[in-house]
Amino acid sequence: MEYEAVIGLETHVQLNTKSKMWCGCANAYGAAPNTQVCPVCLGLPGVLPVPNEEALRKTTLTGYLLNCEIPRFAKFDRKNYFYPDAPKNYQLTQYDKPTTANGFVEFEFQGGLARVRITRAHLEEDVGKSFHFDRNSGVDFNRAGVPLMEIVSEPDITSADMAYEYLNALKDILLYGGVSDCDMEKGMVRCDVNVSVRPVGTQELGAKIEIKNMNSFSGVRRALEYEIPRQIAVVKAGGKLIQSTRRWDDTTGITEEMRTKEHAHDYRYFPEPDMMPLAPTDEWLAEVRKLVVELPLARKQRFIREYSLPAPDAETFKNDVALGNYFEPLAKQSSNPKAVANWVINNLRAKLTELNEREKTEQSELGIEPADLQLTTLADLKFPPAALLELVGLVEAKTISNAAAQQVFAEMFATGKTPAAIVQEKGLAQVSDTGAIEKLCDEAIAASPGPVADYRAGKAAALNALKGYVMKLSKGKANPALAGEILERKLKG
Amino acid sequence: MAATDIDVKYVAHLARIGLTPDEEVKMSAHLAGILGYIEKLKELDVTGVEPTAHAVPMVNVLRPDVVRPSLAHEAAMSNAPAKANGLFLVPKIVE
Numbered sequence: 001m002e003y004e005a006v007i008g009l010e011t012h013v014q015l016n017t018k019s020k021m022w023c024g025c026a027n028a029y030g031a032a033p034n035t036q037v038c039p040v041c042l043g044l045p046g047v048l049p050v051p052n053e054e055a056l057r058k059t060t061l062t063g064y065l066l067n068c069e070i071p072r073f074a075k076f077d078r079k080n081y082f083y084p085d086a087p088k089n090y091q092l093t094q095y096d097k098p099t100t101a102n103g104f105v106e107f108e109f110q111g112g113l114a115r116v117r118i119t120r121a122h123l124e125e126d127v128g129k130s131f132h133f134d135r136n137s138g139v140d141f142n143r144a145g146v147p148l149m150e151i152v153s154e155p156d157i158t159s160a161d162m163a164y165e166y167l168n169a170l171k172d173i174l175l176y177g178g179v180s181d182c183d184m185e186k187g188m189v190r191c192d193v194n195v196s197v198r199p200v201g202t203q204e205l206g207a208k209i210e211i212k213n214m215n216s217f218s219g220v221r222r223a224l225e226y227e228i229p230r231q232i233a234v235v236k237a238g239g240k241l242i243q244s245t246r247r248w249d250d251t252t253g254i255t256e257e258m259r260t261k262e263h264a265h266d267y268r269y270f271p272e273p274d275m276m277p278l279a280p281t282d283e284w285l286a287e288v289r290k291l292v293v294e295l296p297l298a299r300k301q302r303f304i305r306e307y308s309l310p311a312p313d314a315e316t317f318k319n320d321v322a323l324g325n326y327f328e329p330l331a332k333q334s335s336n337p338k339a340v341a342n343w344v345i346n347n348l349r350a351k352l353t354e355l356n357e358r359e360k361t362e363q364s365e366l367g368i369e370p371a372d373l374q375l376t377t378l379a380d381l382k383f384p385p386a387a388l389l390e391l392v393g394l395v396e397a398k399t400i401s402n403a404a405a406q407q408v409f410a411e412m413f414a415t416g417k418t419p420a421a422i423v424q425e426k427g428l429a430q431v432s433d434t435g436a437i438e439k440l441c442d443e444a445i446a447a448s449p450g451p452v453a454d455y456r457a458g459k460a461a462a463l464n465a466l467k468g469y470v471m472k473l474s475k476g477k478a479n480p481a482l483a484g485e486i487l488e489r490k491l492k493g
Numbered sequence: 494m495a496a497t498d499i500d501v502k503y504v505a506h507l508a509r510i511g512l513t514p515d516e517e518v519k520m521s522a523h524l525a526g527i528l529g530y531i532e533k534l535k536e537l538d539v540t541g542v543e544p545t546a547h548a549v550p551m552v553n554v555l556r557p558d559v560v561r562p563s564l565a566h567e568a569a570m571s572n573a574p575a576k577a578n579g580l581f582l583v584p585k586i587v588e
Contacts, residue, residue, distance in 0.1 A: 017558050024561025033579035037569045038561075054558035075546045082509055084583040097546070130586055138580030141569075266507060271546045279552040 002200045003235065005228045007157035009220075010192040011170060013149045013180045014126060015058045021125045021147040022049030022092070029186045033140035041145035043087035048274050051076070051123075055147035056099065058179040059123045060280065060288045062149060063100025065177045065295065066118045070285060074099045075277040076123075079267045084139050085128040093150075095269045098122035099278065105153075106297060107169030109162055113297075116166050117154035124148050149179070155194065155205065160224035167191065167217040172296040176321070190215050195224060196241070197231040206231070207241040211248050211255055223248040227255050299324070307337035316345055323349060326378045330389055339392050343409070348388070351413050352376065382416030391419040403476040404428040432479045434486070437470070440478060441486045444469040455491055463487060499524045 020027050023040035040047045063070050077095035103118035126146040131138045151170065157163050171189065174180045182189050191214040196206035211227060214220045227246070234241055246255040294302070296318050303314040303324070317324030327344045331337035356375045363373050391412070395405045400423055411422045423429055431437060444466050445452055454462035463484065470483040501521045505512045512520060563569075566579065575582035 019558050019560045024556075024559060025563045026560045032566070034569050034581070035566050035579075036563050038563050042564075042569065050554065050556040052558050053555035056555065073546075080507070084581075084586055131580060132586065135585060136575070136577075136582045137584070137586040138577060138582050140580055268507065273547065275547075276549065276551045276554040277546045281553075284553075 001236075003197045003232045004200045005158055005224070005231075006155045006196050006198060006205055007159075007163055007224065008155035008194045009151075009153045009157065009163060009166065010194070011151045011153075011167065012126075012190045012192075013151065013174060013182065014188040015055050015147040015149055015179055016181045017052055017054045017058070017147055019052060020145040021052050021055055021123075022145055025142075025145065027146050029183075029188075031142055033138075034142065036142040037144070041087070042141055043089070043144075049092065049272075051275060051278075052147060055123060056278065057288055057291075058147075058177075059099050059121060059149050060285070061177050061291050062121050062151070062174065062179050063103065064289065064292050065173050066100070066103035066105055066121060066151070068100035068103030068118060068121060070100055070280065071097065073097060073277060073279055076272040076275050077269045078272050079269055081267055083127070084137060085130050085144070087128065087141055087144055091125060091127065092272055092275075093124035094122035097277075105166065105169055105173065107165055108297065109165045114162060114165070116156045119152040119154055121149055121151045124150055155196075160221045160228065163193070163224055164217055164221040167220060169297070171217075172318070176293050176296055177291070178293075184216055187215055191217075191220055193220055193223065193227075195227055195231070197228065197235060206235070207243045209241065209243070210245045212245055212258070214248060219248060219250055222250075222253060223255055226253060230255070303328075307331045307341065309338060309341055313338075313341045313345060317341075320349075322378050326385065330385055334389055334392060336392065336396060339396065340388070343388055343392060347406070347409050348413075351410070352378070352381075382414070383412045383418075387412055387419055394419055394423065398430060398432070398479060399423070400428050401430050401471075401476055401478070401480060403471065404430065407476070428477060430479050431474055431477045432482055434482070437474075437478050437483055437486055438490075440470045440473045441466075441483060441490055443473060444487070445490060452491065463491075466491075499528060 014027075017027050019025060020036075020041055023038050025036045025038050025041055028036065040049055060070055062068075074094060075097045076092050078090040079093050079095070080090045082089050098120040099122055101120045103121070104115050105118060106113055106115050108114075126143050126148040128139045128141040128144040131140070153166070157166055167189075171182045174182055180188060193211040193214060194208050195211065196208050198204060198206045209227065209231065211223050214223060226248075231241055245258045247258050248255050300311075300314045300318040303309050303317050304311060309317075317327055323344060326348075327341060330340050330344070334340045359375050360373060364370070368374075391405060391408055394400045394408070395402060400408065404423070407426065407428060408419050408422045411417060411426070412419060417425075448466055448469055451462040451465040455466070466487050467480060467484050470478050470487070471480060474483075499521065501512065501517045501524065504524075505517070505520070570576050570579075570581070573581045
C-alpha cells in the first residue's frame with residue numbers, strides 16, 4: 001500500500017513594531033539581558049496590558065495579504081500553563097475569535113501553482129528566552145511580550161519540498177508587507193510542524209505528530225524528509241502511531257519523542273478580563289487596506305507578462321525588490337525591456353555588489369562595526385537611471401558595439417558622465433565604414449594563415465577567430481556583423 | 494459525575510496549588526457551591542444572546558506604538574530569588 005503525508009504548519013512570526021505588544025518596552029533584538037522589561041512584561045501583580053495598535057494593524061494587513069476574512073469581532077484569551085519563560089503563567093493569545101481567518105497562499109511549486117489554505121493568522125505574545133546551565137536555567141525576558149503572529153495553515157501540504165516552498169512564499173509576503181523582518185538568525189520566524197501519514201486515496205487523517213520549535217526552513221524540510229518515511233515505515237510494519245510531540249535534532253538529523261506530561265494540553269483558555277474586545281471599524285479597516293501591496297507572485301507574473309521577461313529575470317526582480325523598482329520605470333520607457341533587464345541584472349547589480357564588497361573591506365579596516373557600514377545603494381548611483389536607457393539605445397542603434405558598451409557602462413558607473421560624452425571622449429563609436437573595415441579584414445587575413453586555412457577547409461567556426469582579430473585591431477569599434485560579412489566575402493572570393 | 498462534582502486534585506495540579514487531603518475536602522465543598530450557583534444560572538433562557546467577552550461595553554482600547562523607558566535592570570532584578578549574568582535563575586528546565 002502506498003502512503004501519503006498530510007502536513008500543516010503553525011508559523012510564528014515576530015512583528016517589527018517599535019514597542020512590545022502590551023507595554024512600551026522596546027521591541028529590539030540584541031540588548032543586554034533583562035534591560036527591556038517593565039512590570040507589565042515581567043507579569044508583576046496589578047498591571048494592565050494595553051494592546052499595541054500597530055501590531056493589530058500589521059496582523060490585519062497580513063490577513064489581507066493572505067486573502068483572509070477580517071471578522072468584525074475579535075478578542076484576547078489567556079492560555080494557562082506554567083513554564084519559566086512565561087512570566088504571567090499564561091500567554092495572551094486569540095483562542096476562538098482571531099483577528100483574521102479563512103485565507104490562502106498561492107506559490108510556485110514543481111512548475112505549477114500550489115495553494116495552501118490558511119486557517120487563521122492571530123496575534124499573541126512571545127515568551128522570554130531560556131539559557132541552560134549545569135544546575136540551573138536562566139531567563140531573559142527582553143523577548144517576553146514581543147508581538148507574535150501565529151499563521152496556521154490547513155493540512156494542505158503533501159511533501160517536505162512543498163512545506164519549504166510554502167514557508168519561503170509566506171516569508172516573501174511578510175517581507176513585502178513590511179510586517180516582520182523575518183530574520184531567521186534572530187529567531188524572528190519559528191515553526192511547529194504537524195505531520196501524519198495515510199494510505200493514498202483515503203480521507204481520514206492519521207495520528208498527528210507535532211515537531212516543535214523549528215527555527216529554519218531547511219530544518220523543516222530535513223525534519224520532514226526524516227519523519228515522513230519514519231511514520232510510513234511504522235505503519236507498514238503493522239505498528240501504530242500515537243499523537244505525540246517530537247523534537248528535531250539538527251546535528252544527528254533525526255526526530256525524537258519528547259517526554260509528554262500528563263494533562264500538558266489542558267490550557268483552560270478564558271477571555272482576558274483585563275482587555276476590551278476588538279471591533280475594527282470600517283474607517284480603520286479602510287486605512288489598513290491602503291497598506292496592501294502587490295504580492296511577490298503577482299509581481300513576478302506581471303513582470304513576465306508586461307515586460308516579456310524570462311522567468312529567472314522576473315524571479316530576480318521579485319527577490320530583489322529595490323532592483324525591480326529601479327528596472328520598472330526604465331522598462332516602461334524602453335522598446336526593449338529585456339535588454340534593460342540584462343543591463344540591470346548582469347551589469348548594474350554586479351558592479352554594485354563589487355563596489356559594496358570593496359566598501360565593506362575598506363570600512364571594516366577602519367574599524368567600523370558591521371551594523372554601521374555605509375554602503376552605496378541604487379539611490380546613490382552617480383548616473384541617473386535615464387543614462388542606462390541612453391546606453392541601451394546606443395547599442396540598439398548600433399552606434400556602439402556590445403564590447404564598447406561595457407566600457408561606457410564601467411565609466412558612467414565610476415564617474416557619472418553621460419554615455420554620449422563617454423563614447424565621444426573615448427572614440428568608441430562603432431565603425432560601420434565599409435572601407436575602413438575592409439582594410440582591417442585584409443590585415444586579419446594576412447596575419448592568420450591558420451584560421452584562414454581552417455575556414456577554407458570547411459570549418460565555419462574559424463571565422464570567429466578572424467572576426468575577433470578584426471575587433472581587436474579596431475579596438476572594439478568595428479561593427480562585428482559587418483566585419484563578419486566582409487571576411488566571408490573575401491575568403492569565399 | 495454530577496455537574497457540581499469537580500476533580501479538585503486535578504484542578505489544583507493545573508494551578509500548581511498543593512492541597513492537603515483535608516483542604517481537598519474543604520475546597521470540593523466550596524467549589525461545589527460555586528458550581529451550584531452556575532447551574533442555577535443555566536436555568537435562564539439565553540437563546541439568541543451572544544456570549545459576552547467582557548462585562549464592560551467598550552471596544553478597541555489600544556495604545557500607539559511608542560517606546561517608553563523600561564525598568565532599570567537592577568530594579569527589574571530586585572525581587573529575583575536568584576540571578577546570574579543578568580538572568581533570572583530558575584530550577585533547571587528539563588524538556
